[in-house]
Amino acid sequence: MVGPLSQKLFAKAKTVIPGGVNSPVRAFKNVDGDPFFVRRAQGSRITDVDDKTYIDYIGTWGPAILGHSPIQLTQTIHEVAKDGVSFGAPCPWEIEMAQTIVDWVPSVQKVRMTNSGTEATMSAIRLARGFTGRDKVIKFDGCYHGHVDHLLVAAGSGALTHGEPDSAGVPKDFSNQTIVLPYNDFEAIQTVFDSIGDQVAAIILEPFPANAGFVFPREGYLEFLREITTKHGTVLIFDEVMTGFRVAKGGVQELVGVTPDLTCMGKVIGGGLPVGAFGGRADIMDCVAPIGPVYQAGTLSGNPLAMAAGLAQLKALEAADGYNQLEKTGARLEAGIRGLLKENGLDFTFHRVGSMFCLFFTGKEIWNVNDVNGADMEAFKRFFWALLDDGVYIAPSPYETGFISLAHSTGDIDDTLDAMSKAFKVI
Template identity: 55%
Template structure:
């Protein structure tokens, strides 16, 4: 399989951009080697600049639940382009997308459209602080909420500690009010509330983690977050940038029957174009400028192209309910991958919720960052390249979830399992 053109283009990119990429997730740092340069995509497939085809389990890191190049989404974008790409003024499409989100997501009464998941979480945390008049927040180790300064923190030596920066350029003062706790640990969470409860503005968390691999919350953990936030007057902030419209139409909160105060959304909400949102209780959202005093703005927020793609995507998901089929295909894939690893004598565990999943190379179960970090990343890297050589594109890190789309077929799944068996030597 030739990758000469990818090599050539990437080495030119190294002279133009830091690390040759515009996001570090594309740099293949978790698996080594050089990234593939993609030329086009269609349905469940990616095509690189060397003409190689891959069954795609990235889906642009989640948004492409309808597959690449859905006809109705493309038509909506084309129609919007013909009317203009940006106005810096209100449009009716903003209303339409907001109405869809409010109709679909159980907890959302009002919504504000923004441009990225990072912007959504940053704005929602500011809103939680402005609403409560408090400074401190809780996040969980291994949960990623974008490159917001106050969230780029690592836990200290204690189980519950104020965070310290883990990126140059992030000041200690910026992270001083961020408390980092282990995921799925009710006891430590309860202790943190007992110590800091009257100072906590919010708890931000992924209801299904996708950025240390797929990690599923326990019912007790979700219940504890809700109960403790209510008891202490803190905002429960559910980050559904990844899980929203993915694990169920109404996201993880619909699937688990949990009602947060604020929710962040991204990826699928824009159908592959740059848009995100945060929303929730009206009494909280009414604190955002110009209704309230909490500042947040964006020149391109709610732009016509992204709202058109988002409306088309959410409308299709509402009308077609693809989730049972996605679940069936995902179960078939992960059962086959698990059996391949078993037959190859490879220690592993499988985590899956609907159409997002991870094959961990290590003894399970994986319940938090400490258990995820024990995975054999070298073996995963070998597995990744073994799949690439056989025309299958998996996440370029052990600690990223894979995603299926409605355009994947049983034949794609079976071909992937066969490739995995060869790559593992099963």
Template identity: 55%
Template sequence: MTISNDLFTRAQELIPGGVNSPVRAFRSVGGAPFFTKKAEGATLTTADDKELIDFVCTWGPAIHGHNHPVIRDAIAEALNNGTSFGTPNPYEVEMAELIIKMVPSVEKVRMVNSGTEATMTAIRLARGYTKRNKIIKFAGCYHGHVDSLLIAAGSGALTLGKPDSAGIPEKLAEETIVLPFNDLSKVEEAFSNFGDQIAGIILEPFPANVGLIFPTDGYLQGLRDLCTKHGSVLIFDEVMTGFRVSAGGVQEHVGITPDITTLGKIIGGGLPVGALGGKAEIMDHLAPLGPVYQAGTLSGNPLAMAAGIASLKLLLEGDAYSRLDKMGKQIASAIASTASEIGLPLQVPQVGSMFCVYFSEKRVDTLDDATATDTDRFNKYFHTCLEKGVYLPPSKYEANFISTAHEQGAIDRASEILCETLREL
């Protein structure tokens, strides 16, 4: 028995499913998960001393790879002054200044402790600001495990085959209108029926918890226009795409400004963090200025803020984004070319440092399209790549990530393995 198998056996006796986040259990792809004992740069080292080129990057935060010396030093310096204060600290102000500088929609920002907490607060704020109850979300967009948003969700919920969770009251679910992504007519119909009841729309502007889906031409602008017309709040969940697609996220990339943006992952530099920001008029409805209550003992934690500040500053230096996009294009092009060469039906959507692989003949625009892709072929692909030393997300519903720590040699080697595996399929 391997060390990882032994650890997983022990973990299953102590932790539900043996994991502390469902998709880690490998239920979608089959088999048992490996355990990691060390991560450095773009490489994971398993408990059994196998080295893997990592395209999961802790599910997004590690845009500079693992254990980056600048981020590590920033944490160490902050640690010298304490782990948590329970009072405002200077790092919070610097982080707020950086986010407001980089993200077009953000005039004021509130730090929280996770992406889930950020979306939960954004929904509460939209309802408190508009004095309305209904929220529109889209099938396949995952916004954390918030009761009113864990309905037709993506990512782990799909991986487990349970897009809805037990424990969510029907009355609460009734306040959430779930629509297909990329169908503006359905949104127009919802506003026609419930316009004066809709507090807002929340979406991943590039859904990345169902693989990687791009909006069709005019779709995001259409949502912006409908929210403006009906006095509803447009919320972009950029926990995944924020600071990855560009320094200002998808909203900068496409030139469309939401009312509220939720953030996370990269702004913690690998430590737990989340944030929401937006128009000052809306944000000032949060306590202590306004009637919408939100609080958190560890919000703005100095260690997380120091790590996140270091991470963001590294992105603003040099040519980080052009390098990431070049690597993303190289991998996507290699995979697509190989698939075309051997006649394998395949889609490889890619933007910047994000990409995914859909085994499908047609472009994937919706959750139904993603669900219809070839699961068995993806699972074989995942396991073969893992055996050869490349770690991809263990679910066809997840995006792959590239970091600035991926050297050209690792990208070349990974491309070779990914293409070699396609030929074997």
């Protein structure tokens, strides 16, 4: 149960904001409760308006890889803001950010900044269609790519969380151009390409789906997608808005050695400010206006605050040997959770790569969203509230991923495991 001031604020919010929130998962509907309201965030912890502090494993849904309000970001934002918060004209930080992305991400030769991950995926799809002259797009059930009309079809994340796997307001003609297939199904992909391979402009996927829990590809699956798209002249798009700069400097594509044609990015590269980006092969990216026929624009794209903050975060992450540190912290959490599961005789499934993790309340192997749907949702709810009452904040939905930051200490991990030990006994 959240505190009285949060309850009062939520009641007021519902009178002026649809559902009382500006993003559906924040409403706590999937855990049958109401949300708390945050007053401040620092390091690994957030404090609500009722002055209760929590160890936070959401991290602004991924961007806070250094932790909340790191000095590198707050000082940078302060200094840059003194010279202006938005110019509507090019600024030097755009070039430095673009060069950093090109240097770090294997697939990217040129990049265009946007204001959100949704804008990035929307633009990448339009670009793929413009480049190929084709209309059809393949996506995977459980992979969420933002609230773009033609991609909000059998989507995961927020759509699943608020009980609407397909959104009202999406014209049928839009969704008819989107082919939705089960993730990790080789045969389904082969069947589509055998039938209409010359009509498919793009495959878009989260290479490690992170909006239906945290799901891994079967051995050879990403390689298979790379091979079949190359054969048919289809653009392969990795949506690494969540995994990019999180699981490795170069994202999943660096880890697995599979290079897509286009990559969508966001979150970490903005340091917590609104940001997105899409980039890839130069010949495809050169189809974007003003030098190509595919139109894309944004008043605040590449704004100085987001670019400078994102650069400060990436530099601090690299200087701190951040990915090795995150792996060590993640390994400590994983070992502790697996030990607790064994101790309590619980046959649950745990997935982790680096600083991203998810606990599925089922002993079944998890390969796609259908497997996730088979988990014990009631057990998750009891687990969530037990942790929250004990000062540990995980995502209020079994369809979301947990995030560790550099600010999480060994003490934080140990306190989290203590809370989990008690929570496992009440599920």
